[in-house]
Amino acid sequence: MNETPLRARETPMRARALVDLAALRANVRTLKARAPRSQLMAVVKANAYGHGAVQCARAAREAGAEWVGTATPDEALALRAAGDTGRLMCWLWTPGAPWREAVEADVDVSVSGVWALAELTEAVRAADRPAGRPARIQLKIDTGLGRNGCQPDDWPELIAVARAAEDAGLVKVTGIWSHFACADEPGHPSIQAQLSVFRDAVAYAERQGVEPEVRHIANSPATLTLPEAHFDLVRTGIAMYGVSPSPEVGTPQDFGLKPVMTLSAYLASVKRVPGGHGVSYGHHYVTPGPTTLALVPVGYADGIPRAGSGTGPVLVGGKWRTVAGRVAMDQFVVDLGGDDTARVGDEAVLFGPGDRGEPTAEDWARATGTIAYEVVTRISNRVPRVYVGENVDGYTDGYTE
Structure with missing residues (x-):
């Protein structure tokens, strides 16, 4: 991505999207204050929700974000190519994806099924990496959203395969995570149901010897309204850009955020x-x-x-x-x-x-x-x-x- 320094109105424009990175940094600091005992992942998928992934990732890290998150591998690899060297997670994988490139770029890779772990471990064996350095993976449990993630009935098998890959020195499980369906509707019964499934999944994995660095389920609305869901890390997407994830609950101003x-x-x-x-x-x-x-x-x-x-x-x-x-x-x-x-x-x-x-x-x-x-x-x-x-x-x- 080329970035040409230019005064904001140096040349005439048909249109422009003005992106206030100072506002973004202030939003990140506000969100971190909402979850003071948790790390924060700045989600910059979809070109940072249209705002510019490279610039927003950089600004978020300047404001204290410990992690950056993307959906697709191409998004993650583009950030690495642009010079981002911090902790970086990517979660939307399909068969034949660039697993090897992600391993070599030190991307934390989300795994939701045994098929993905099989493709990943094959890539690890072929990757150009220092001896003894495993690939970093985060295991996703479907706690009720019904999209990606391992079904609870299949969780024991995924944990067993992941632990075997750890014992072989191929991977390190750095996280266990999930995603809410209705966190933008405080009090929705699915919230507590998902939290219960998540806690059970984490407990099972830990009993089998998994030692995750981070456990996380909180998205933007949960970061703002559900402290019990903060765990070790919160993932803030839309709120980081100063847009309320739940207008019925509060405006950006109510949450101390400014649109970017x-x-x-x-x-x-x-x-x-x-x-x-x-x-x-x-x-x-x-x-x-x-x-x-x-x-x-x-x-x-x-x-x-x-x-x-x-x-x-x-x-x-x-x-x-x-x-x-x-x-x-x-x-x-x-x-x-x-x-x-x-x-x-x-x-x-x-x-x-x-x-x-x-x-x-x-x-x-x-x-x-x-x-x-x-x-x-x-x-x-x-x-x-x-x-x-x-x-x-x-x-x-x-x-x-």
Whole structure:
């Protein structure tokens, strides 16, 4: 990934996603304070939920994150290639995956089944590694989410195979972990049920001689609301980026968090049109009278939900506007009503922290019937990420990738 130092507005941009790394570091410190006796894993899967994995992993480590987590092997290996040398875990593996490369890169590999352990141990034997250094693995138990993870009935077999691989010097079990299904719904009966299965699985493994460094099940919502689930490590994803994992329970401000990304575009057209003028494909919006239309040059190819047609909020000229008509691939329109002060090149803020009265990612989630996780993660690579809050080659106000 190339990073070219650049002042935040040195060159004109069609649109930008401003990523505040100082806010991210503050969020990490806030989350660590929520779980003071646990280590923290900064989850940077999916390009750090759209924010930029390399930059966010670096900032999180600066704020004290002991671990970084990714979903796919390619994500983990890209971080290693970019110079990340700390503890790094990866959990979404498929047959034929780059096990050997992960072993050689000192990635903690999640294992959910005997088949995975078999592929891993074969890779360990072929890997270029110092003599006597085993691969690090973390065993996942499915405590009730029903996705990845070993079923409890199969857990004894997985533990037996893992212990045999340990005795052979091929692997070291560094962790036992799981994932909640409903931690964003405090009081949901599945939470205590999953905790019970998890504790039993850990106890069984330890009776068989497994000595994990870390036991972990807490995601962002559990980190914020469920102290008994913190164990040795908490995994914070969406909360690290200042988005509430459970809006019904609390806003980012309620949890002491600040949204990290601000998405803006710059008006490409401002024009007067008569009443009865159709707007965008299908003419689902027709101007009710003479008005001013502004063209915002981002669309669903940039990650703006097409479901935001007629509903998505945008701040233009200090006022909330709503997408007029359909969101197209590269652009959408807002009706400015009687406001004639907007000019081509003015900023349109789609979402941000809300400090300037702009919509938030949660506002877009409500408008489009989804969750804020999706809103920030789907912003495509057509939108440059501009980073502030970090010193890069002497620049302190921003750089882009």
